[in-house]
Amino acid sequence: MPLSLINSSHHIVLIAHTNPDADSLGSACAFYSYLIRFQKKVTLFCVSKEINPNLGFLPWFEKLTDRFPDDADCMISFDCGSYGRLGIEKEIPLINIDHHVSNDFYGTLNIINTDAISTTEVVYDFFVTNDIKINGKMALSLYAGLLDDSRCFSDPECSLKTFDLAHALIKSGADHSRCVEWLYQRRSLASIRVRSVLLKEMKLLADGRLAVFEVPLSLLEETGAIISECKKVLDEALGIRSVHASIIFFEHPLGGLKVSLRSNGTLDASRIMGLFGGGGHVKRAGTRLKQKNYSELVENIMSVITKEFV
Ligand SMILES: [Mn+2]
Incomplete structure (x- = not known):
């Protein structure tokens, strides 16, 4: 079970895919907010050196590192459709959380829902199923992935669930206009x-x-x-x-x-x-x-x- 693996680990690395987007990094940031409640080390990792500055509003963005810690004993990948998207290879247990149809279940444990419009939806469902309280930082991180992967709610695959989820996240503290401003209105x-x-x-x-x-x-x-x-x-x-x-x-x-x-x-x-x-x-x-x-x-x-x- 993912929760027992998480509970028994001491240093968990949260992995956003190479050239991360709002869905991958948002999922990892939401998980970071959740895991720092416990007495364990958590690292927010992405192998890419250049991160899209439009993601700079995500909570914990400044914690992001491209150095994989030596003492890690568990890793969780977010929105990585294939193992190669992690950008690293490590012999430690891996929880693979994703929504890509092409995901080949490369993890030790896999939480995959190809019907989910974003990986942040999969993470949200995981939190709700396990009675994990969603605070404002988590809501903002999850909302960013939902907004971006649904192409600002314009994708025909948007369902009632998409809008219910948006509603729930805004209620929990996600700021819609802040997400829109950072993701789409700020340009270099x-x-x-x-x-x-x-x-x-x-x-x-x-x-x-x-x-x-x-x-x-x-x-x-x-x-x-x-x-x-x-x-x-x-x-x-x-x-x-x-x-x-x-x-x-x-x-x-x-x-x-x-x-x-x-x-x-x-x-x-x-x-x-x-x-x-x-x-x-x-x-x-x-x-x-x-x-x-x-x-x-x-x-x-x-x-x-x-x-x-x-
Ligand atoms: Mn995605």
């Missing part, structure tokens, strides 16, 4: 600059149904933008009437590439990224390929995707 100059370059260079293929973006290393260097700031153009492109899917390729400093795919639902993004060792959701998925040749990898992936539009 770099993100505006990179957006204009990417939209200008956007390619439309397959009779305008597929939007393609490429981010060479030089673009990140010149603009100072980070990966999460570039990815915003994917949703913008999906808003074009003809577009069914949008894809962005990032040249990786360590070789190979990182790719993110968005779909309006007519194409299964998780299945396609699964062909390249990745995964995610039907509408949002991605992968990281480490083989050296960037252009060859782009070509491989593009040849598979364009066939989907024949």
Whole structure:
């Protein structure tokens, strides 16, 4: 049972996935608030060195570290659809809390609900089931993930439960306008600059149904933008009437590439990224390929995707 593993552990590491979003980090922050009630050590961990500054309002954000502690005896991953998304490999018990359809139950214990709109919903259910009181900090953290993964409650998968959950979290102290301001209204100059370059260079293929973006290393260097700031153009492109899917390729400093795919639902993004060792959701998925040749990898992936539009 997850609770008995948590209770018997002395140092628990809460893991947000590489390049964390509000859902992953929000889930981990909510759990941090819960675990510091006990006499145990807790570490908030993410392997990425650059964290999206828009997440800076999350409680405990300043506690986040990229150093994995030596004396940890338990770890919990949040919103990591595959083991690779943790960014580390450790031989200690792992509780895997997630909602991705592609999750392959890599944990020692797995709390997976693929019907949940966000991992924060899974965490909320865990708290309620175990009679764990949700304070204001936890509510704000959970709400941030709910808001972001539901695309501000615009996703067709939003259900009555989504709105009930929003209601419950706001009642417990989550501040809706603060979440909106931090997640969507605050932008860096770099993100505006990179957006204009990417939209200008956007390619439309397959009779305008597929939007393609490429981010060479030089673009990140010149603009100072980070990966999460570039990815915003994917949703913008999906808003074009003809577009069914949008894809962005990032040249990786360590070789190979990182790719993110968005779909309006007519194409299964998780299945396609699964062909390249990745995964995610039907509408949002991605992968990281480490083989050296960037252009060859782009070509491989593009040849598979364009066939989907024949
Ligand atoms: Mn999520």
